Amino acid sequence: MSAEHDTTVETFLVEPTNSKEYRELYTARKKIHPRRTHGFFRNLKWLVMLVTLGIYYVTPWLRWDRGPHAPDQAVLIDLANTRFYFFFIEIWPQEFFFVAGLLIMAGIGLFLITSTVGRAWCGYTCPQTVWVDLFLVVERAIEGDRNARIKLDAAPMSAGKAAKRIAKHTTWLLIGVATGGAWIFYFADAPTLLNELIVGEASFAAYATVALLTATTYTFGGLLREQVCTYMCPWPRIQGAMLDEHSLTVTYNDWRGEPRSRHTKKTRAEGRPVGDCVDCNACVAVCPMGIDIRDGQQLECITCALCIDACNSVMDKLGFERGLISYATLGEYNANMATAGARLVDRAGDRVWDTSQIKPSLVRGESGHISKAIAHTGFSSFIRPRTLIYFAIWSLCGLALLAALMLRDRLDINVSRDRNPLYVTLSDGAIRNGYDVKILNMKPEPRSFELYLSGLEGGQISLAGAAQSQSDKLIVDVRPDQLRKIKVFVKVPRNKLAKSRLDFEFVVQEIGGPEMTTYQARFESPSQ
């Protein structure tokens, strides 16, 4: 049918270096030279790269006005003052459960995403993938595409080669510096820190962090690349538990491609069956992980979908339908394999499809179009108990965090009672207890509070140091966004001491505001 297109398809001389049959144990890494692709998924990845890198580099420079008593950086992790600012949210150390909650949501979210669209995190948004992609852009701009790079690697050292190498590594290091530099801006006022960095007045920790992150970015993105995913990252191992027969993965559709042939025209003329795969190796040439997707689902595959783009452009040239390599579920794949005539056989203990039995005539009808019997994945595969449960847990976490955020107090009180001595008998027979009271003003504005006792008959409160001035309540000024610790004495006259232990409350009430909070405390006196 489309055999005349054969000559227009370039066949690549490429080995899937990380495929099982090529990769022996303990052999040195073979460098991979991924070829550039064009297409929908490549464009999607450019967009994701733009957005994720944009978020990473721009965020520290966003401003957010919090008034004169708090920093105006929208996102700031202030380690020195133990505060975390995120736009309108300010988190104190004891509210760190919000961050823990977000991490739980991220974890559950990763489960949800993986069980529906496979390793989308790995293929699109993982920093390792994004930065390797960025480093590859640099490499391609300086050294050329796949073939030029292979030629350059093989060429003896010359002035031209050295210049290219120096330019490439320098650019990589600069990207590394920018990466490390952006990181530290999250921990201090960005414009001030940038100024200090340039004039050499920033702290040693700042320079050390930049140096460390420069080194890791350069090493991981430029030198280690796919080895990070294959050998260092635990996620490829965990994903096996997350994926099932309804999860989308990048799949080579054997039922359509097999038997593959480089000589379609000749094979067909001989009357032998021939599938859609012309064995041009375009999918292998573009793979940044160095595998052949046609070997089936593999640990190394990060589902970046670049082989889909590569194969689709070949299919376009051949005039075939797109999707010889496509996002498909295992369930759909198995059904189609059965439809195409493949049979499950035992091979080395595994149940695998025997592709030699595939009959292209079962896949394509008389019209030459793909048969209606062929299953296609719809969005319905997303909705199943597993994903619904993940989504429910994820949403519940989110709702609980939101509720906690809405209902949280910006005023808190902590009290610890003196234990040495437990109580003090005064000259008039009254009993006095001492308390350390901590009042937390968690708003970035100075506030005054009334501190008084509730439920303690005859109890009088006084501030330590203010010699013997007893009163019903204390006025406590607390500086913006600060904790204030005060020592107070509570005195109860002898005739009011009904029990040796009296339970009461410290009440702290904002003056000129609605906030109020209490602390359950105890008053100790000698047994009567």
Add this chain to the structure above:
Amino acid sequence: MATDDHKHDDHKAEIDEISGTQTTGHEWDGIKELDTPMPRWWVWTFYATIAFAIGYMIYYPAIPLIETATGGISGETARGLAEKQMAAVKEAKSELDVKLTSTPLQEVSDDEQLYRYAIAGGRSLYKVYCSQCHGSGAQGAAGFPNLNDDDWLWGGDLNAIRTTIAHGVRNEDDEDARFSQMPAFGKDGILTSREIADVTEYVLKISDQEYGAEEAKAGKTIFAENCAACHGENGLGGREFGAPNLADALALYGNDRESLIRQITAPRHGVMPPWLERLSEAQVRKLALYVHSLGGGEKTSAAETE
């Protein structure tokens, strides 16, 4: 074939066909060992540690000699650093100490930093020098006053407390030590045991406890004649003599009938060393401020200011 034989010599390294790696050249019953090189990252890390060690030995004291060690170009030692830090702390403290000794005690609390410094210093000094007698919580014990309460034998404002700490009580080392002595009314035969019992009932009455009405009546006269000179007409005490207030709920040696009789018959007298002999003025002031802050501190009256 001669060359081939030579290749299989026991002590000749060769290249292993399968792995392409050189062997060690030793053979045991036909078993040969590959001489696989260390991974490059390991080798480079190893070289880096050697370079670091050389730099370290040049920069820091490193090689031990008979009496001393090589100095290194920095001459920096852990001991030297500690000494430097101690000197810096001492210098920072000396400034505050000078300020503390030159500021009137009742004005120290106006300077938040100085006050916090004094209280923190006082707290640690208290643990070292005072807690043995007055208790770790300053709660005192029989014969050793509780420093938390509002009952003071020799005065409870800052200056009175400083004087008590500086010169001590009833010691022979300091001429300015607080001194008073209550006569041993029973032991020396000044009062009969009947009279002592009566005056005890009177003290129980004024301190708001159960008492015998008849005995107390007789005791009132005895009190006026023998005790009021120091303890005051109403038994409210006299701080100039260190005479305790007998009308309140607190007593150094116990407030019950038995304890009172024992104290009137043969009084015990506590002793406190003069701390200015051992501590600096700044340290004594820190202690005074700390004790004053414990809850019973009194305001300094205008007439008493330094």
